[in-house]
Every structure is written in structure tokens, then in C-alpha cells.
Amino acid sequence: MPDEEGHPGREEMDLRMVLSALADPLRYEVISTFVREEVGTERNCSSFGFDISKSTLSHHFRIMREAGLIRQVDRGNSRKAHLRHEDLEARFPGLLDLVRANPGLPAHRK
Amino acid sequence: MPDEEGHPGREEMDLRMVLSALADPLRYEVISTFVREEVGTERNCSSFGFDISKSTLSHHFRIMREAGLIRQVDRGNSRKAHLRHEDLEARFPGLLDLVRANPGLPAHRK
Numbered sequence: 001m002p003d004e005e006g007h008p009g010r011e012e013m014d015l016r017m018v019l020s021a022l023a024d025p026l027r028y029e030v031i032s033t034f035v036r037e038e039v040g041t042e043r044n045c046s047s048f049g050f051d052i053s054k055s056t057l058s059h060h061f062r063i064m065r066e067a068g069l070i071r072q073v074d075r076g077n078s079r080k081a082h083l084r085h086e087d088l089e090a091r092f093p094g095l096l097d098l099v100r101a102n103p104g105l106p107a108h109r110k
Numbered sequence: 111m112p113d114e115e116g117h118p119g120r121e122e123m124d125l126r127m128v129l130s131a132l133a134d135p136l137r138y139e140v141i142s143t144f145v146r147e148e149v150g151t152e153r154n155c156s157s158f159g160f161d162i163s164k165s166t167l168s169h170h171f172r173i174m175r176e177a178g179l180i181r182q183v184d185r186g187n188s189r190k191a192h193l194r195h196e197d198l199e200a201r202f203p204g205l206l207d208l209v210r211a212n213p214g215l216p217a218h219r220k
Contacts, residue, residue, distance in 0.1 A: 015212035020133035028126055092212075094204030102125035102202075 006066045010087045013068035018092065021067035022099070026050060027060050031069055034083035035100045042073075042080035116176045120197045123178035128202065131177035132209070136160055137170050141179055144193035145210045152183075152190035 002008045022028050030048060034041065045057050061081060064070045069088065070081045088096055112118045132138050140158060144151065155167050171191060174180045179198065180191045198206055 015208060016133060016135065016138055019129045019138075023126060023130035023133045025126065028129075092208055094208060098125060098202055098204060 002066070005072065006062065007071055008066065008068045010068070010091050013087070013091050015092060017067040018069060018088075018095070021063050021069055024060065024063075026052070027064055027069075028099075030060070030064065031083065032099055032103055034070070035096050039085045040082060042075070042082045044078055044080060112176070115182065116172065117181055118176065118178045120178070120201050123197070123201050125202060127177040128179060128205070131173050131179055134170065134173075136162070137174055137179075138209075140170070140174065141193065142209055142213055144180070145206050149195045150192060152185070152192045154188055154190060 002012065008014075022031060033048065034043075045061050050057060061070070061072065065072055065081075068084055068091075071084050072079055072081045074080075083096075085096070112122065118124075132141060143158065144153075155171050160167060171180070171182065175182055175191075178194055178201075181194050182189055182191045184190075193206075195206070
């Protein structure tokens with residue numbers, strides 16, 4: 001079962017949910033950014049600089065969280081996200097390499 | 111440029127379009143079926159036995175064609191589709207292996 005924040009366990013991840021999460025330009029850019037950074041890098045949602053409302057941004061992060069692409073954790077008074085690098089490599093080998101090799105077009109920004 | 115039937119060249123294929131095409135359960139099942147068959151296998155759209163209208167089925171096949179997942183060709187009085195196996199392996203190495211390893215749930219059928 002996913003935990004109380006909706007993070008699925010590694011074995012619960014579903015490729016179709018992951019593909020669906022990645023099919024959106026904004027979400028693809030988030031994952032594409034994480035893939036290029038050091039493993040374990042944590043970021044605030046707002047650090048990506050997307051020009052959209054906070055609720056829309058939260059919606060996108062929820063979809064990525066529920067697909068298992070990212071994990072969100074509370075750090076004091078801020079909420080940080082990181083890529084579930086090890087889980088994704090184990091569950092869907094080659095997927096992150098594909099994203100790394102295909103940067104795609106940048107999503108709309110501020 | 112894509113040809114007159116909307117088939118993109120190998121280098122024109124876009125991973126996000128491919129992911130978006132695969133994110134739908136029916137389309138995922140089509141590609142998942144092709145991946146398990148002999149390379150070069152040709153099929154009619156109707157051979158999959160989906161319980162949907164012909165126009166909806168055509169729409170799904172158009173999305174897969176325009177993403178570069180399949181090629182559709184006229185064979186006398188029928189239209190056949192095959193997976194663009196070689197192009198996909200070259201352009202997105204590992205993608206078909208991921209689909210092969212993740213059969214997913216069957217889409218709604220007759």
C-alpha cells in the first residue's frame with residue numbers, strides 16, 4: 001500500500017502511471033532536471049520557476065509522487081522533493097537514461 | 111518532415127509524444143502485444159478485439175502512428191500496422207524492453 005502521503009512502494013509502481021506522469025511537459029521538465037543533478041538532490045517545488053498557480057503546481061507534484069517518480073518530505077518549515085532514483089532504476093531499468101538522453105523542450109516559465 | 115500519412119522519421123520522434131501515446135491503456139496494450147510478437151508482425155486494427163467504435167480505434171492508431179510507434183501500410187484492400195521496432199530501438203534504446211517487462215492490465219475488450 002502507498003504510505004499516508006501517497007508514495008507507492010517500489011513494487012507497487014506501475015509503468016503506465018509513470019509514463020502518464022512523464023507525458024506532461026511541465027512534469028517531464030521536473031524529472032529531466034532532477035535526472036541531470038546529483039543523486040539525492042532536494043528541491044522546493046517553487047525552485048523550478050514555473051509560471052503557474054501554487055495549486056496547479058501541487059497537483060503536478062502529487063501526480064509525480066503518486067506515480068513513484070519523486071518523494072516529498074518535510075524539512076522543518078519547507079517541503080522538499082527528490083527523485084526516487086534507486087527505486088526507479090531498480091523497477092524500470094533504462095527509464096531514467098531515456099529521460100537523460102531526451103531533454104525535451106522547456107515548459108512555460110516565469 | 112513526417113510523410114503524407116503522418117509517420118515521423120526516426121530522428122523526428124519525440125519521447126514525450128511516445129510516452130503520451132503509451133500512457134493510454136488501450137494503446138499500451140497494442141504496443142505490449144506487438145512487443146511480444148515476432149519482429150515485423152502485421153495486424154489489422156480490428157485484430158485486437160477492442161470493444162470500441164471504429165472511429166475511436168482509428169484515433170488511437172493515429173496517435174501511435176504520429177508518435178512513431180507503429181507504421182500503417184495498405185495491403186491490397188486492408189490496412190495493416192506493425193511496430194517500428196528497429197526505429198524505436200535505435201531512437202529510444204531500452205523503451206521496448208521496459209514495455210516487455212511490464213505487461214500492464216488488459217484494456218476493455220469484447
